[in-house]
Amino acid sequence: MGAAQASNRTDVVPLSYGSPASASFPYDALQQAASDAILTQGHAALQYSGADGPAVVRQWIAERSALRGIHVTPQEVLVTYGSGQAIDFACRAILEPGDHVWVEAPTFFGALNTFRTSEAVLASFPIDEQGLRVDLVEEALEHAVRENLPLPKLLYCIPNYHNPGGISLSVFRRKRLAELALAYDFFILEDDAYSELNFGAAYLPAIYSFAPQRTIYLGTFSKTIAPSIRLGWAIASQDTAVKLGSFFHGSRASAFTQQIIGNLLSSYSLETHIGQLISRYREQRDSMLKALDKHLQGAVEYAVPEGGFFVWLRFKEEVDTGELVKYASGHGVSFIEGQQFYLSPEDGKRYARLSFSYCEAEALELGIVRLAEAYQDYQAAQAAREV
């Protein structure tokens, strides 16, 4: 099947979806929590959200953050409409048009969009198997000072189970990056969306723990409960938190969804649920890696993700995944082409983000089989062109 039929297939295996497994949502507990929020607490929970919402939510966040070396009171936690709102507030609190923002290459495109909306000047630094190349960041900072070039106002970093890179930032680099933020006076926006989905190792300390004054730490319930609940949080020093909070314009994150999550946290063990998610996603990762090793052996390489949702595939031969994705679509599988994650799309040509979170084992293997077929077709078409 050629690339042209791409959009006609209805049975596409969506390895492009960076979404939790729908089967993993805590349906019954959520239904009970929502019913209580409406029928029992609705007088307040359905009203305007001028106040901070149920204390139990911020209490849970504060306690859980201690596992990552973040020691704060519930009052220092700002509950937001997903992390997206927190990234937006951080940009608006810190950036003026023309300010410099440094990001990882690759990085999460949603954040890139927000930085672009802020009219920031963007520069990127590569990652390797230990995460962001902090040594290159340091060199660039030194260079900027020497040459009197602008320093960054903000550095955006995904320290755990990187999207799309799958890897985590080493503790040594976390410390060094924090030291650099303090020395060169920029903010780190630490997007820690995936840290609960930790397949083995103990929690690593957050960058925040090394530079609380210079870090805005972001968490979310999107991966552990459900994305459409749209609740995330920011942790920042008091000054910064006040600035971030000013963008609520009086209307905080929905009292209704906060009450649902508050009820869920009170009546249900989110820790047990997270344990189940970890088992599920670890198995799904294993299924995907096994299929990759079987069907694309020799053709691709990747770092084994120790948590999160993503395998970041690098093709060994020269390939344009922006083209390959069309063949893949024709074969009934989707992924996200590497170019989406780079400031210079060219840099992503050999890469593909595969998500193992959304599909179950059988679909994952089918997806990889189709990807391998698509890659063969793509190579054959390239070879034919070269003759």
Added chain:
Amino acid sequence: MGAAQASNRTDVVPLSYGSPASASFPYDALQQAASDAILTQGHAALQYSGADGPAVVRQWIAERSALRGIHVTPQEVLVTYGSGQAIDFACRAILEPGDHVWVEAPTFFGALNTFRTSEAVLASFPIDEQGLRVDLVEEALEHAVRENLPLPKLLYCIPNYHNPGGISLSVFRRKRLAELALAYDFFILEDDAYSELNFGAAYLPAIYSFAPQRTIYLGTFSKTIAPSIRLGWAIASQDTAVKLGSFFHGSRASAFTQQIIGNLLSSYSLETHIGQLISRYREQRDSMLKALDKHLQGAVEYAVPEGGFFVWLRFKEEVDTGELVKYASGHGVSFIEGQQFYLSPEDGKRYARLSFSYCEAEALELGIVRLAEAYQDYQAAQAAREV
């Protein structure tokens, strides 16, 4: 009791709350709608909201808008996280720092905050019993052109049952304002939060209906269903809607709350519910006005609100409601002092916004009795000072 005891009372009658009556929420229907959204539609409804959400919501909005002379397809409706998000998006789509925004005096302080965050230069124009003095806007536009002064980029207007003014903009003025927007090339941000709560008259045509290319129309379910559902909408020409939508950064209004409202609209007559709200709020308005006429006769004047949530009180004698509010608090009643609604707080000294939406008849009368007592105390204290 003196002003000092203000914060100690626990039985304050909150005439300051611009909130719906909690007893009016459609609890059972919402509970059913939420349960279905989780248990029946949860696979999709709890996931990320990349798409537009259930068509039934935008369908309802489009059909309902026709009552106000707005004829659009569901595709031209942008569902947002409350109107607050829509106001924010409008500012970001239209304004650069230093741009001029014209508002009504008085106006909704939440919107003022958003304009200030946009670093807009603000100017205000008075309202009378027929709403915004469009003749003064016209004079100012002519003056600006003559003197080569900056024209506004945006004019913010609440046409129906004004917050806090209680009045509605006449159809003649709506037309004229639309003509001015077309002639002088500015946008009207038409915040129509209250138009469903219409105590008698037929719906008036929206300003949008006279200048669709130059108007961003805002609606909300906050007053008709529940505020914490956080769903509002913007209607704008396609070009403008695309610009507004770009600020979603890929994450639209929660699929979960959209599905809840979709289910509610499918299984429940919101029209009947709105009818019940109208009866309730009309009765509550009547109770408040009756109490005002009984206990504050001669001391205050107001225009009778034909819908919405608010009575906008003007004291006949000189008074500083910013001081009076402290006496009121000591007597166990709250209201919002006029100065909150003006660019120049001084202009609001004689005014008070009383909300009849949140409290039931008995509490409303008690609140007015207490306000009258507070006013007597205030006057006595003023007289004592003058001796």
